Amino acid sequence: MIRIRSGAASALDNPQLQKNMSAVIRTALHSRDNSVAEVANWETLRQYAHDVKEHTLARLDSYLEQLEERVVEQGGKVVWVENGEEALSFITRLAHEKNMTKVVKSKTMLGEEIHLNKGLEAAHIEPVETDLGEYIIQLAKETPFHIIAPALHKSRQEVSDLFTEKVNMPPTDDVQQITATARRILRAHFLTARLGITGVNFGVAETGTLVVVENEGNARLSASVPEVHIALMGIEKVIPRAADLSVFLKLLTRSATGQKITSYVNFINGPRRPEELDGPAEFYLVLIDNGRSKILADSFLRQTLACIRCGACLNVCPVYQRIGGHAYGSTYPGPIGAILTPQLLSEEEAPEHPYASSLCGACYETCPVKIEIPHILLKLRERVQRKKNDKASHIPLEKWSMQIWGWGMSSSRRFAWFARLMRAAQGWFLKEKGSRIELPVLNGWTRHRDLPTIPKKSFREVFKPEEKGN
Amino acid sequence: MSRAVVLEKIRRACAASATAGLPDEMPEFPSYEDAASKFRDELEATGGIFFDARSSDELPEILSQILERTGTTEFYWESEEVFQKSAIPYRLRDPEAFSRQHLVFSYHFKGKVEFPLVLNFKPYDRATLAAVPVSVSRAPYGIAETGTIVHSVTPGTGRLLSVLPEAHVVLLSEKDLLMNSVEFLDRTQLGELGSALTLVTGPSRTADIEKTLVLGVHGPRQWYVVLTS
16 A cells, blocks of 8 residues: 655655755746746647547547557557556567667656566666666666656755766766766667667557657667667557647647757657668557556546646646655656556555645646546545445544534534533643644644634624623 | 457447547647748757858858867768758769768868868768767758757668767758648658658757756757758
């Protein structure tokens, strides 16, 4: 079971982390907001993308078959897998057959989701993360802190220390120099690896094109230098038409980093063709379900799968801003992680995720494909509660107290009587001599919030003598 | 493997889903009176370097400027065709080499550029390309809205020449400059041009450490675009 509470508490108590996070997130928010403000028809684009995704998800089977057909026509192979283990066993078997001992990887959240690196290592295949942020995370033996910026939580000093320790770089606070070190090391890996793995942002059904969006050029290299390229794609990433890429790319890059477009948008149409001078001899598209078809089955929750992984909802979330990405304990953090995790796994495995939100709605406002995250959170909370209620040992304390509360509040006499009772009883719960009450039963609420003491006289009692005096 | 199982699960999950069709009115994308200057502004904003060679036949002069800026003495050309289209006078050191396949065309000079240039040939392989300082290719399209170049792999060319070198030079004809990505996707059937097509906008970049911008992580650190007539 994944717990958020303890991770959140330690993140809140870590001043270095809070400092690293706040400045970077502020920058990210500004870039996104300024970039979106330039687009006069942003709302039209959002709605358009939303409608395309809604339609596609309802007809996912036929679009995936179309995608498969096109990829195969272009000389690629398509492998369908139910879960991470199947994906891993396919990849490791292929690598072993071809005597490949190293993989150059570009950033893929799906790879994180199926614990690709761990699986490769267990099969004695060395995974090399080539995205700078992911490389940092790999050296630090951590998991990504953010969907878009995996090493967002690390200061340049911390990265320098890490490089000094792991790859013998002389200490520096010059980010250029750190980056140059990574370039040199990773270039050598690129030129020797025979297998490359990338993710996929969009799979275009009508043309069999796999689109990979990036800034560094490492996805371009991962898909071009090695003899074999494997692209990992969640089944929800298909879109029907190439023309719609204009809309999706604009929404994605502006939401993710505030860029009008990223440095590279790669369109891959199968392996190297006979008359081309380079490129992989073999291309595999691995279509991964891993719990997605389960989400698809609920026509309301299905919209969770419309996510294009821009990470904008993380940056605006008041919870993510404070507790950061690791506290969630899951591959996907932030609001999208809060709705995706319990659905990909189960409510029992991630019971706290739907509650890691203040329901402020900022995630919905910022989502480029208009996923109703707050409503989904409520629906998932309902599920968690239902599961609890179903247990024989469950004492419905909350239900009873709400019933009593409702009974008390629905009559002014009962309300006044309750208030008198509380006033008389509050002395027992007064914290110190101050103005705060701490109630043992509502501990979770009152520990971090002030419950003011009840005044000696109620409003009505204060008001009455005044009236008489008139 | 699990094709049937996965597909069946998806089919069952989608069954009886009512849905509207795909939206058919593409949202508006901007167009510009002076596409070339929009293209230039956007390209420069991403850290690219723009040269305008539309008015006169100054391409050779621009190329030697670029050589100076990159501190190298050699250009590697994507193909014979691209080189010949650049209208630079040249002669071949080994004319027979033209008949050989998989070659990159290069020329060397030191100091003042003297024409005709003498061309060398180098094989197109990973080791050679990894040592290439500057490569030149021609783009089928440019996109004004974002200052983007379309790079495609066509017969006789490869993916690596434009991504491995420290600097990359792109030649683009003004007639191939499109307003926005909608125009580009209207005109191109993805996959028909080749197995790999990349929209390139600016040098390779990262902001993975403290959101600090650094150019030239894996791809070219310097990116030049020359607009020709």
